[in-house]
Amino acid sequence: MRLDGQTAVITGGTRGLGRAIAEACLAEGASVVVAARNPYDIKELADEHGDRLLYHQTDVTDERSVAGLMAAAVEAFGGIDVLVNNAGVSRDGKIARLSVADWNATLATNLTGVFLCTRAVIAPMTAPDKATSAGGRIINVSSCVAGRAAIGAAAYSASKAAVEMFTRTSAAELAPKGITVNCLSPGYIDEGMGKELASNERAWESYRGRLLSGRLGRPEEVGATAVFLASRDSSYVNGSVVEVNGGLMWAA
Template identity: 55%
Template sequence: MRLDGRVAVVTGGTKGLGRRIVEAFASEGCKVVAAGRDKSAGADLVESGGDVIVHEADVRDPESVDELMRAAAEYFGHLDIVVANAGVSRPGPAAQLAPADFADTMATNLGGVFHCTRSAVPYLERSEHGGRIVNLSSALATRVAPGASAYAATKAAVEMFTRVTAVELAPKGITVNALCPGLIDEGMTRSIKDNERVWALYAPKLAMGRLGSPDEVTAAALFLAGAESSYVNGHVLEVNGGLNW
């Protein structure tokens, strides 16, 4: 029960890696609010047992995020951990990318992290366990992938936002770190191995010869959210098996 007594909010928590993080936190004694745009998508999370509730929220909307954090703190009594995981990808060459798609990627991936941080601080600074913010980055934050300009730009920005806010919030007893998955057999990259042409391009980049498992990512999330990482701050933790890219 590494997170016993703690309360967490996980955005994008009804599917993909976010859902896996919710399940991992709950298994370690954490009370979790799984947030997503479609509340019905996480109905079975509540039915599976444990202290998990699902809250509909849009991280692009600061008022929606304010309500999310307030609801979590009121329902469970306090708030200790925020995992800013919600994200979208709108692939395409930059010169051909629709402005609306670029704007939506920025608003969700970067704006969502900003809104979560801003809204959560008043609650996290009162945490008896030490507040934790874990922002989701990506291997594409530091690697060139043609067609991923919008997504990659947001993740690079998330990493610098993480480093700056880590320094700003340290005096309040809040740590801020980024979790940076490589190619994981879940969520956005799960389909890679099922496409022979695409897999042929990416397989040689995987030093361990395989995609990472969701459990390998959630183990890192548990570390960053728990007591073991109390002196880890402003760090980008890559979970990629030695990505040769």
């Protein structure tokens, strides 16, 4: 129970990797606020964990909505110890045909959303009653394409590369406040886009050889890494990008 007594706020937490991270945090004893525009099937998880799980409708691109999320978390659980900036969208398209609207929508959620949530969580993480805690933990979710060229993913890749630099900068700025900021960078996971890739036999054959593990990652493997970064076990890890990709060799 490494997160016993802790409160975690997870954006994009109602499905996919966000839900896997929420499940992992709940299993380790945390109270969890999952934030997203839609609840999807989160009721099943809420029924299992009762009053330790709260869903809060949130648009991470909206400053007031983000402020409301943090206020709801503090009201429900008394404070915030962990923030996982997981909410993200992908508007794929080669640059020549990528619309300005799709570019802006991608950066608004994937980058501006991280900024707004990070800024809004500083006050609750540094409240006087947190002075004796292990300090705040902020975990930003990046992607394996943040540092690797992927044709047709200009907006998504650029936004995730920016998230990694934002992670390093915010780690430097927030360290004096007792807050660590790290980045979790998943590779091809058996969920969402990774599952879609594996379902395309021709495409999957070209990618399988790039994975030293020879398989897709499991959502719970990403969740376990998030728990590590959220717990006291990672107290000396700060400003880092932790790759969870099974040994992805991009040039293979």
